[in-house]
Amino acid sequence: MTATPPLQSYALAARDAARALSAAPPKAKNTALLAMAAKLEAQKEALYAANQQDLEAAQASGLSAAKLDRLRLNEKVLHDLLAGLRQVAEMPDPIGEIEGLEIRPNGLQVGRMRVPLGVIGFIYESRPNATVEASALCLKAGNAILLRGGKEAWHSNNALVGLLQEALLEVGLPKEAIQLVPTTDRSAILEMCRLGGLLDLIIPRGGRELIELVQREARMPVLAHAEGVNHLFVDQSADLEMALQIALNGKAQRPSTCNSLEKVLVHQAIAPVFLPRLAQVMQAAGVELRGDERTCALIPAKPASPEDWAMEYLDLILTVKVVDSLEEALKHIARYGSRHTETICTQHHAHAMRFLREVDASLVLVNASPRFNDGFQLGLGAEIGISTSKLHAYGPMGVKELTTTKFVALGQGQVRE
Incomplete structure (x- = not known):
């Protein structure tokens, strides 16, 4: 299959726009970002109306509560989007920076000069806020972006991209720097994957089926993240009240996100005291508990199946396991974790440092909620996704992660002998 002319024309226009952006001064890009924030704020009622169309259609089609939550565009979501746009505008512009300049023996x-990647293809599902975040980061990094959103957010994404393009035109930048693929037909995903030579990178953000499809079919590099099978290990020395608050926030604050908590590992020495308290707070929050045999002997919980340990629920379900030691917890995480986010609650410094060193995840935390694995929370302004692969980026991908470097050399007439 080859790309249809309309989609190919979008990619060609994006390439031209990327060349213009690579030469754009920081002030123009920052002014565009601030103009985007102003337009979204001024037109928020129109955005809410478009989003309501999507919500009503999604509810009628039986979309799950978790996906409805990700689809919803409300005051809180818009507030965070505006704050993110303004924060990205205030960040230093990395383009053109020369790093590690050294003088060779011949003078x-x-x-290495930091440069844009070029044209980014972004395929995502049910999250209109991702439209704004991805576009802002690509603009700041000097990249053009070709967006293929999910059908559930069609009206929301069209309204958002229209306003973002208006802001680009107002400051003299090409509106083709931010484009929405004009169809939600699934064949468009395959067409984007075949645009090698036009798209420099493709980023899928969604369920396992989508990510595996893109990784299998893409003719260009892929940056993707696996599911968020995220653990909290409650160590023997943990402050139990702190551990309860971290577990509750990680699981119940927004269970539909990839940085929510899915598994709790509890040291056997404190399990008889901690687990009843955990069960109490989770029951009050409407969380279903599943557990291993030792957990089920201490609290009311559904016996966990072998599949539970590697499952991302994105729902009010939590699996709990009693472990004998930090060593056992590390082995369990190595086997079942998805390299997304892992947390330890402990007052033991050596245990904390060992957990930080040995756990392989894009963010490892000590005594803090896994919900902090987020570009905005980590000071990036926003993120285009959380990479769980290690090449090029590992963790939330902000402005710098959407650039690369090229070698540059400054001479005074040197020739090679």
Whole structure:
């Protein structure tokens, strides 16, 4: 299959726009970002109306509560989007920076200049806020972006992209720097994957089926994240009240997100005291508990199946296991974790440092909620996704992660002997 002319034309226009953006001064990009924030704020009622169309259609089609939550565009979501746009505008512009300049024995100065990646293809599901976050980060990094959103957010995404393009035109930047694929037909995903030579990178953000499809079919590099099978290990020395609050926030604050808590591992020495308290707070929050045999002997919980340990629920379900030691917890996480987010609650410094060193995840935390694995929360302004692969980016991908470097050399007539 080859790309249809309309979609190919979108990618060609994005390439031209990317060349213009790579030469755009920081002030123009920052002014555009601030103009985007102003337009979204001024037109928020129109955005809510478009989003309501999507919500009503999604409810009628039986979309799950978790996906409805991700689809919803409300005052809180818009407030965070506006704050993110303004924060990205205030960040230093990385484009053109020369790093590690060294003088060779022959006098040649060699360094690396930070440059845009080019054209980013972004395929995502049910999250209109991702439209704004991805567009803002790509603009700041000098990249054009071709967006393929899910059908559930069609009206929301069209309204958002229209306003973002208006802001680009107002400051003299090409509106083709931010484009929405004009169809939600699934064939468009395959067409984007075949646009090698036009798209420099493709980022799928959604369920396992989508990510595996893109990884299998793409003719360009792929940056993707696995599911968020995220653990909290409650160590023997943990402050139990702190552990309860971290577990409750991680699971119940927004269970539909990839940085929510899915599993709790509890040291056997404190399990008889901690687990009844955990059961009490989770029951009050409407969370269904599943557990191993030792857990079920201590609290009312559904026996966990073998599949539970590697499952991302994105729902008010939590699986609990009693472990004998930090060593056992580390082995369990290594086997079942998805390299997304892992947390330890402990007052033991050596245990905390060992957990930080040995756990392989894009964010490892000590005594803090996994919900902090988020570009905005970590000071990036926003994120285009959380990469759980290690090449090019590992963790939330902000402005710098959407750039690369090229070698540059400054000479005074040197020739190679």
